[in-house]
Amino acid sequence: xxxxxxxxxxxxxxxxxxxxxxxxxxxxxxEGQSIPYPLLSDIDSEVIRRYGILNDQVKPGxxxxxxxxxxxxxxxxxxxxxxxxxxxxxxxxxxSAETLLHAALGQVKVDDAGPQAxxxxxxxxxxxxxxxxGGRIRQGMIRHLVVRFDIxxxxxxxxxxxxxxxxxxxxxVDGPDGLIIEPMNAPATAPLHLASxxxxxxxxxxxxxxxxxxYANGVLASEVRPLDQETIELTVTASxxxxxxxxxxxxxxxxxxxxxxxxxxxxxxxxxHQGHGQREGNYDATPHMRRLLKRKIKKTPFKFLKxxxxxxxxxxxxxxxxxxxx
Amino acid sequence: MVVERDEHGFDAPVPLGHxxxxxxxxxxxxxxxxxxxxPDFTLVDAFDRTLRLHEDRGQAPAVVVFFRSAxx
Numbered sequence: 416x417x418x419x420x421x422x423x424x425x426x427x428x429x430x431x432x433x434x435x436x437x438x439x440x441x442x443x444x445x446e447g448q449s450i451p452y453p454l455l456s457d458i459d460s461e462v463i464r465r466y467g468i469l470n471d472q473v474k475p476g477x478x479x480x481x482x483x484x485x486x487x488x489x490x491x492x493x494x495x496x497x498x499x500x501x502x503x504x505x506x507x508x509x510x511s512a513e514t515l516l517h518a519a520l521g522q523v524k525v526d527d528a529g530p531q532a533x534x535x536x537x538x539x540x541x542x543x544x545x546x547x548x549g550g551r552i553r554q555g556m557i558r559h560l561v562v563r564f565d566i567x568x569x570x571x572x573x574x575x576x577x578x579x580x581x582x583x584x585x586x587x588v589d590g591p592d593g594l595i596i597e598p599m600n601a602p603a604t605a606p607l608h609l610a611s612x613x614x615x616x617x618x619x620x621x622x623x624x625x626x627x628x629x630y631a632n633g634v635l636a637s638e639v640r641p642l643d644q645e646t647i648e649l650t651v652t653a654s655x656x657x658x659x660x661x662x663x664x665x666x667x668x669x670x671x672x673x674x675x676x677x678x679x680x681x682x683x684x685x686x687x688h689q690g691h692g693q694r695e696g697n698y699d700a701t702p703h704m705r706r707l708l709k710r711k712i713k714k715t716p717f718k719f720l721k722x723x724x725x726x727x728x729x730x731x732x733x734x735x736x737x738x739x740x741x
Numbered sequence: 742m743v744v745e746r747d748e749h750g751f752d753a754p755v756p757l758g759h760x761x762x763x764x765x766x767x768x769x770x771x772x773x774x775x776x777x778x779x780p781d782f783t784l785v786d787a788f789d790r791t792l793r794l795h796e797d798r799g800q801a802p803a804v805v806v807f808f809r810s811a812x813x
Contacts, residue, residue, distance in 0.1 A: 416806070429803040431794065433784065436811050441787035444811035453792055454811065455784040462782045468772045468807060472763035484807040485765035489772070491779040492802050495795050500775060505764045506809065507751040519802045555751060593750060632750030639744050639754050685813055687754050703812045726759065733743035733756030 418548075419512035420451045428519040435460045435482045437710070440703035444683075447698030458710075460484070468502075476718030479707045490518045507555030508630065511547025514559065529558070532673045538664060539572070539657055540565035543649075543673050551678035552594070552629075552647060554636040560627040560673075562586055562651060564619065570664075571618035572655045574604040578614055582656035582666035588627055589650040593635025597628040609660070631677070638680045641692025649673040779805065 416430065423430050430452040434441070441454040455462075460482035463469050468484045475481050487502035488510065499518040501510045517523045529550030533542035542565070544550075547558040566572060577583035588596050602624065604617035636642060651673065656666040682688040683700035712719040745757045755761050765771060773779055783793045794805070 423804075427801050429798040429801045430806070431792075431797075431803065432806040432808055434808050434810055438785055438787055438789050440812050445787040450787075453786040453797075455786055455792060457782075457784055462780075462784060463807065465780060465782070466772050466807070468765075470763060470765075473760045477760045479810075479813065480760050483809045485771060486806075486808050487765075487772075488804055488806040489779055490802070490804050491798075493800050495778050495781075495798075497773050497775050497777055497779050498802075500770075500772065502765055502771065504767050505747070505749050505751060506762070507749070507753075507764075515804045515806070519804050595750070633746045633752030634750050637744075637752050639742070639752055683812060687813070691754065700812045707810075707812055726755070729756045729758050730743055732758070733745050736745065736757075737743055 416452070416512040416515075417448065417450055419516065422513070423452070423516055426516065426520055428516060431455060433457050433462060433484075435463065435484075436703070437706065439706070440700070443698040443700075443703060444696065448696055476715060476722055478719050478722040479704065479711050481711055488515050490515060492519075505555065508557060509555055510557050511559070513547045514557070530673050530675045532671050534669055534671055535565075536667060536669055538567060538570070539655070539667070539669075541653055541669050541671060543651055543671050545673070545675055548678075550675050552631045552636065552675050553678045554631050554633060554638055554680055557597075557628050557630045560588060560629055560649070560651070562625040562627065562653065564623050564625075564653075564655075566620055566622070566657065568621075569659045570657045571605075571607060571616075571620045571659075572657050574601070574617040574619065576617075577656070578612075578616060581658075581663070582654055584619070584653070584655045586625055586627070586654075587652045588629070589652070590629070591635055591647050593632050594647060594649075595630055595632055600626040600628075636677055636679070637691075638682075638693060639691045642677050642679060644677060646674050646676050649675060779803075 433455045435457050438456045463484040470483050470485050473480045490499040492498050529545040531544045542563045544561045545558050573583045575583040607616045607618045651671045654668040657664045679693045682693045684695045685700045743756050744752050746752045781795050786792050
């Protein structure tokens with residue numbers, strides 16, 4: 416978000432981030448990481464609670480974890496009404512800053528510098544772009560693979576169900592293990608009525624963009640070990656058929672290739688993250704963690720011992736599961 | 742440290758079942774729904790300056806991100 420912030424400013428969209436950290440920790444983070452937007456200290460999670468996004472699976476005895484939100488984002492319009500929400504079924508899944516900005520603007524305006532590829536067979540051009548974070552593929556970070564068709568005026572391509580014997584648009588994305596490819600978001604088709612054949616069709620014309628969300632999981636980009644490779648290869652296969660009002664071209668399949676960079680997770684400088692090959696922040700989080708622990712456990716010191724005990728038990732159970740697998 | 746991937750294939754420096762890996766249930770909508778007003782709040786920022794959300798954003802659209810921690 417820091418890198419995308421100039422786009423927010425240019426578009427006149429405000430950006431705020433809220434956590435339960437104290438101001439001293441947020442200041443170290445802001446200065447060490449050069450954060451240009453406000454980080455807000457919801458120290459007793461009062462706002463998190465009032466917003467209804469307190470992680471209630473984490474109990475008061477869970478030491479420093481108690482009070483965390485389910486992570487995500489809200490977008491509001493000029494009058495303060497919520498126009499979009501971004502929350503997921505895993506705390507690891509996050510949306511690119513560009514996705515949030517586009518939601519705030521109601522349109523895609525940012526020209527992202529992500530990996531691109533394009534092709535032009537004799538009639539229809541197809542271009543690919545990965546939008547979000549410069550196309551860097553990271554664990555849980557949802558990027559958008561945008562497949563854009565350039566359909567000359569007068570021609571259209573079909574959405575399913577296509578007329579009998581015709582090729583409806585289908586797009587397949589192949590990538591490495593651990594790259595999770597989600598269902599495609601297609602723009603609405605336009606109805607087209609061919610009176611001569613008494614057909615009602617669903618077509619796309621012009622420059623429709625098809626958006627395929629994707630992200631890495633731990634198989635491809637682990638949080639606890641360095642990356643195995645620096646880039647990944649994507650293959651996009653698009654099959655379609657184009658017609659005008661009178662005639663149809665042959666069904667066509669185009670294949671495009673795209674190389675995208677892999678990236679590690681951003682982590683604070685803290686013992687638990689050491690040696691995992693991730694990108695450390697420019698601030699030592701240890702004193703902030705000490706203060707956080709003190710703040711959280713001072714009322715219930717005994718529960719902290721139980722938390723450590725539970726963590727050790729979970730670790731032991733995990734090792735036993737790994738032992739059974741190996 | 743044991744490394745275990747969850748049902749999404751995500752990993753973490755703590756084992757499965759650890760509260761740090763608890764994610765949002767999908768049975769209902771948590772938090773303000775689309776179309777409702779984003780609840781106002783007054784919080785201090787990293788430099789101890791007080792900020793009130795709707796006053797600060799004025800007439801601008803806004804994105805409010807909730808994250809878990811800058812510390813761990």
